[in-house]
């Protein structure tokens with residue numbers, strides 16, 4: 001029986017990030033992977049705002065928009081990224097009902113590329129959307145999707161008990177029977 005590829009099985013949403021920085025050329029390959037995702041009418045509706053700790057102000061803006069429970073662990077990651085979906089299609093300027101679907105696929109590519117490089121990505125919906133729209137002066141054209149914390153795994157011994165517990169929590173998935181209708 002064939003097995004699932006390691007870029008799928010090795011991925012999980014860690015809460016133990018190392019502060020080790022990510023080389024710019026390495027980081028760019030994540031967005032290069034995202035670029036090559038398929039999309040309805042090849043619209044490529046995904047956009048990204050990249051925050052790099054101590055390098056640009058996007059990082060602090062994204063961090064301060066997160067729910068405190070997310071800030072607790074995300075603040076250790078060297079990179080925070082917001083994904084956005086462009087809501088209307090460029091060609092006909094009418095709502096693109098696949099904008100969010102396609103953006104999710106681009107992020108899926110990004111996750112696979114990150115995992116292949118030994119990087120971890122933890123996505124978050126727990127942030128203040130209105131605050132983000134204000135801080136980045138986003139108009140209605142873009143729907144903010146998820147914030148991603150990206151980095152290498154840290155040394156678990158340096159982290160508080162609460163995060164250690166979360167890190168080792170059993171992961172749950174529906175069975176194939178439940179998802180194959």
Ligand SMILES: Cc1cc2nc3c(=O)[nH]c(=O)nc-3n(C[C@H](O)[C@H](O)[C@H](O)COP(=O)(O)O)c2cc1C
Nearest residue numbers: 011012013014070122123124125126127145146171
């Ligand atoms: C769109 C989205 C939003 C999420 N929001 C949060 C969040 O706000 N905080 C958090 O700790 N994890 C968040 N997660 C992570 C999920 O809880 C996690 O992916 C899920 O429990 C499965 O675990 P795994 O990624 O380790 O396989 C989010 C994931 C996605 C895809």
